Amino acid sequence: MNRTFGEFSAVAVAHPNIALLKYWGKRDREFVLPVTGSISMTLDIFPTTTRVTLVPGTSADRVTLNGRPADDETFARVSTFLDLVRDRTDRTDRAMVDSANTAPTGAGLASSSSGFAALAAAAAAAYNLKLNARDLSRLARRGSGSACRSVFDGFVEWHAGIGSGRHGDNSSFAEPIETPRWNPALAIALVDTGPKAIPSRTAMQATIQSSPLYLAWAFSTLHDLPAMRAAIRDGDLTTVGAIAESNALGMHATMLAARPSICYLSPPTISILHRVTELRKGGVAAYATIDAGPNVAVLCDVSAASQVLKELGDIDGVLATHLARPGHGVRVYDGNVA
Incomplete structure (x- = not known):
């Protein structure tokens, strides 16, 4: 920094x-x-x-x-x-x-x-x-x-x-x-750029209070932390991706089971998840993660990023795609940014 x-x-x-x-x-x-x-x-x-x-x-x-x-x-x-x-x-x-x-x-x-x-x-x-x-x-x-x-x-x-x-x-x-020195990338598919109907803070609290699946997901996350940390240090994309996808889908499952149910996943989101599964069946190491919203980020090696972006862009309902690599933390300046 x-x-x-x-x-x-x-x-x-x-x-x-x-x-x-x-x-x-x-x-x-x-x-x-x-x-x-x-x-x-x-x-x-x-x-x-x-x-x-x-x-x-x-x-x-x-x-x-x-x-x-x-x-x-x-x-x-x-x-x-x-x-x-x-x-x-x-x-x-x-x-x-x-x-x-x-x-x-x-x-x-x-x-x-x-x-x-x-x-x-x-x-x-x-x-x-x-x-x-x-x-x-x-x-x-x-x-x-x-x-x-x-x-x-x-x-x-x-x-x-x-x-x-x-x-x-x-x-x-x-x-x-x-x-x-490894080369991870995130292929990001935007399916909705508007504000969420339910803010994350509201959904988070409602999930904790009412979802019968929440504690199981939290315990699973505690178990996954050391495994993912080790996999990142080893540059093991397959393990990082498999844990990430499972964790994200588990989080959304806790929301779906909340009372009342909270669903951020849209039809294009589901289509992306199916396409990622098809990519893996075809030999491409690609794994989906979804924050509290309908947009999807797909973890892959940078060498496969062009193929993944093309596959995502061909899905009906995908508005735009972006490629992200590991970036810098916060930077502070005392004047205009150069």
Whole structure:
């Protein structure tokens, strides 16, 4: 993580991450502490750029998203997050926040992970709050759990930590997983770029409270964590992919079994899953993962990416495809991004 500090203003750029072992459920909602750990890949596409500028003498924060004033809910989340930063410094100045997403917000493409990673880094720099990478991940987690993983490059593990409250806060952080020289890629198929009918936070809580499958999925995730960590370190695409696909489908099964049922999967989503299975039968190592939304990311070797992208693009209902490789964690600047 590169960091330089400006005079009460900073710009940060962060990329979203796609979880291969999912974060789905909080044990402590105030401190955003997860029920299980998770593992993700930070992407090299869809960056969020956020500028935070302190405005002494004003009485309220100002927040714009993609050039427009933020809605009330987004404003409240951002301002509350800035309060966390102000509480750790000797500055109480309000701030102007300008953020631009290149991924569709709220469509299940992890835009909140890049958004709050960029906000955390830019706000810390603007308020001159000097944090190491681990503590920055802990701060970003308070805005959006998955944001803690976007602090780091490539493959990242978010440790669930132990306990709740301050103790849990100190023990729950993200860190990178050392990887060999291998060539993983994610072929991303967009089938819907609009906001989700049910926000992830709402669906997550409803699943925990009502799904009879949730605990079984959580225990399975705990078992899968060391296996996936080892497979990433070994560059074992087949094992990483098989675990990721099973974990994602299990997460969606918990939602389908919730009362009332929650379904993010659309007909094109199901068609993609069938096509991925057909690719494997044809000898292509390809594995699907789906966040809380209808869009699908397919893990494969970069050598197979062109074929996978073509297969996905031929499916009725797929609006666009994108290729992602492991990308950089958050970067902070004291002026315009070069």
